[in-house]
Amino acid sequence: MNTGKKKKINLAPYGYLLPCMAVFAVFLFYPFFKTIYLSLYKTNKMGEAKLFVGLGNYTELLSSASFRNSLKVTLIFVVIVVLGSMLLGLIAAVLCNKAFPGIRFFSTAYALPMAIASSSAAMIFQIMLHPSVGIVNKLLGLDINWLNDPKTALYCVAILTAWLNSGINFLYFSAGLGNIDETIYERASVDGASGVQQFFTLTLPGLSPIMFYTLVVNIIQAFQSFGQIKILTEGGPNESTNVIVYSIYRDAFFNYRFGSAAAQSVILFFIVMLITLVMFRIEKKGVKYS
Amino acid sequence: MIQSENLVLEHPEQKNSISKEQLLELKRQMNSKALAKRRARTGLRVTANFVLAFVVLLPLLYAVSIAFMPSGELFTMDLNLVPKNPTFSNFKDAMTNVPLLRFILNSFIMAGCITLGQIVTCSLAAFAFSFLDFKGKGVLFMIVMATMMVPGEATIISNYLTVGNLGMLDTYSVLIVPYLTSAMGIFLFRQFYMTFPISLYESAKLDGCGNLRFIVRILIPLTKSAIGAMAVYTFINAWNMYMWPLLVTGSDQMRTVQIGISMLNSIDSQSITLMIAGVVIVIIPSISIFIVGQKQLIRGMFSGAVKG
Numbered sequence: 001m002n003t004g005k006k007k008k009i010n011l012a013p014y015g016y017l018l019p020c021m022a023v024f025a026v027f028l029f030y031p032f033f034k035t036i037y038l039s040l041y042k043t044n045k046m047g048e049a050k051l052f053v054g055l056g057n058y059t060e061l062l063s064s065a066s067f068r069n070s071l072k073v074t075l076i077f078v079v080i081v082v083l084g085s086m087l088l089g090l091i092a093a094v095l096c097n098k099a100f101p102g103i104r105f106f107s108t109a110y111a112l113p114m115a116i117a118s119s120s121a122a123m124i125f126q127i128m129l130h131p132s133v134g135i136v137n138k139l140l141g142l143d144i145n146w147l148n149d150p151k152t153a154l155y156c157v158a159i160l161t162a163w164l165n166s167g168i169n170f171l172y173f174s175a176g177l178g179n180i181d182e183t184i185y186e187r188a189s190v191d192g193a194s195g196v197q198q199f200f201t202l203t204l205p206g207l208s209p210i211m212f213y214t215l216v217v218n219i220i221q222a223f224q225s226f227g228q229i230k231i232l233t234e235g236g237p238n239e240s241t242n243v244i245v246y247s248i249y250r251d252a253f254f255n256y257r258f259g260s261a262a263a264q265s266v267i268l269f270f271i272v273m274l275i276t277l278v279m280f281r282i283e284k285k286g287v288k289y290s
Numbered sequence: 291m292i293q294s295e296n297l298v299l300e301h302p303e304q305k306n307s308i309s310k311e312q313l314l315e316l317k318r319q320m321n322s323k324a325l326a327k328r329r330a331r332t333g334l335r336v337t338a339n340f341v342l343a344f345v346v347l348l349p350l351l352y353a354v355s356i357a358f359m360p361s362g363e364l365f366t367m368d369l370n371l372v373p374k375n376p377t378f379s380n381f382k383d384a385m386t387n388v389p390l391l392r393f394i395l396n397s398f399i400m401a402g403c404i405t406l407g408q409i410v411t412c413s414l415a416a417f418a419f420s421f422l423d424f425k426g427k428g429v430l431f432m433i434v435m436a437t438m439m440v441p442g443e444a445t446i447i448s449n450y451l452t453v454g455n456l457g458m459l460d461t462y463s464v465l466i467v468p469y470l471t472s473a474m475g476i477f478l479f480r481q482f483y484m485t486f487p488i489s490l491y492e493s494a495k496l497d498g499c500g501n502l503r504f505i506v507r508i509l510i511p512l513t514k515s516a517i518g519a520m521a522v523y524t525f526i527n528a529w530n531m532y533m534w535p536l537l538v539t540g541s542d543q544m545r546t547v548q549i550g551i552s553m554l555n556s557i558d559s560q561s562i563t564l565m566i567a568g569v570v571i572v573i574i575p576s577i578s579i580f581i582v583g584q585k586q587l588i589r590g591m592f593s594g595a596v597k598g
Binding site for chain 1: 332335336338339342346347349350352353356364365369371410411412414415417418419422423424425430434437439442443444445446447449450451452468470471476501526529530533537548549551555562565566572573576577579580581584591
């Protein structure tokens with residue numbers, strides 16, 4: 001191969017990659033490794049690494065009841081959010097699957113939550129769930145302090161998040177339904193399959209590739225929810241909504257324990273990566289591509 | 291036992307010969323039946339949609355209703371869904387209580403620059419990945435794709451410390467620069483560029499068209515739908531960003547709307563109507579852009595990209 005005549009390397013292609021690679025390098029790769037580095041140290045208030053503790057931060061976290069609670073809360077939160085937002089998106093997409101008068105209005109309505117910020121949505125839900133003036137208590141004739149009760153607060157923020165995330169799921173599922181061949185339904189109808197049977201035997205399997213993608217995206221997104229929890233509950237009451245991301249925020253920016261917060265970030269990263277990898281494993285077995 | 295019972299059931303009808311008139315009559319009956327059935331189905335579908343859309347839109351409708359409500363009306367035990375004496379004063383008060391216009395301007399500057407910047411950096415990178423040959427192309431592309439796996443929260447602490455050390459806190463650049471590129475954008479543009487034959491690039495090159503001119507004159511006009519989709523998506527996400535602006539801005543001069551309206555939250559509990567009016571004001575830009583760009587977004591994001 002190497003004949004001594006050196007081919008001049010053309011640098012131009014790298015020039016086109018430079019802007020994006022520079023941003024990635026400074027704000028993604030560097031901080032990512034720095035986070036891992038910080039997680040092995042005790043830090044001072046300025047976030048400088050001071051004392052090497054090895055895996056000390058990790059063992060401390062795993063033995064702390066508060067962090068274990070965070071893991072549990074995050075898990076429940078993610079499950080409710082993912083199931084809720086996918087179900088809502090799926091039902092809406094199935095309802096808008098065939099043309100009917102007003103379909104454009106309804107499609108816009110179902111996708112709309114994706115345009116709304118978590119903070120704005122949180123402030124609206126705060127009033128809806130207000131114990132005395134909120135519409136939820138008035139409609140249900142109840143007197144529950146939804147956001148101050150450890151039993152209900154987590155469900156409230158999870159349902160709000162499911163609502164927020166359902167908009168883009170509606171778009172994903174609509175696109176997926178559009179890709180299913182119409183003629184298989186006609187054949188099924190002739191064979192006498194009922195609507196419900198058709199849904200489970202034709203629609204759901206036909207949706208499985210996009211369903212899988214949507215599931216992965218939703219799980220990753222649900223793990224990252226922050227604004228609504230910061231505004232509605234600040235992790236409380238009684239740490240019942242203290243998901244990992246909020247716990248990272250609190251540890252770093254209130255307690256100035258950057259090392260511990262960094263260790264939590266690394267744990268979060270590994271959880272998300274592990275779930276993604278496992279899902280891709282399962283995908284190879286379960287998802288049918290036509 | 292059950293099986294034997296089933297066996298007893300037989301079709302009671304016997305096939306008889308039918309005259310032509312009877313046949314036509316039957317056809318007419320079936321047709322009108324089918325039409326009625328179809329109408330009933332559409333009716334059911336529309337009704338179901340109305341119910342679901344109402345549930346989905348309820349928070350927004352409720353917010354609009356409260357925003358127009360005089361604050362005295364809110365504090366009753368009755369079910370007050372619609373304001374009896376609608377008023378604009380909440381909007382005026384929200385504007386004067388906090389510098390909402392300034393926040394809106396800040397958010398527009400931030401989201402606008404991020405959107406523009408991402409389109410530029412992502413087009414350049416996607417161009418290199420689709421049309422140029424160079425050493426390490428595959429590896430570099432894998433690295434870019436791998437960045438999608440890293441959740442923003444895994445880097446946010448170090449990023450905060452970095453910009454703090456650089457003395458960038460509380461500036462526009464700290465809001466904008468970290469978000470000037472996105473792996474998703476590069477991937478989306480590359481998907482579109484790959485559909486063009488390489489001969490398009492080669493013939494342009496033979497005609498003496500430089501790379502940059504090729505991008506500006508040929509690629510960008512040909513990928514308007516992808517750029518439109520990307521612009522709508524990026525702008526809305528930047529407009530709605532919460533955690534990063536919360537950490538890196540401290541003064542009213544630099545705060546974005548999402549952080550700014552949470553300031554209305556902490557004034558006092560009597561000002562709920564005012565706070566919701568503020569929320570409605572900041573929702574309007576992102577919703578407008580979404581409604582205007584929705585078609586573009588769907589076409590650009592899902593054409594071909596979704597097919598298994």
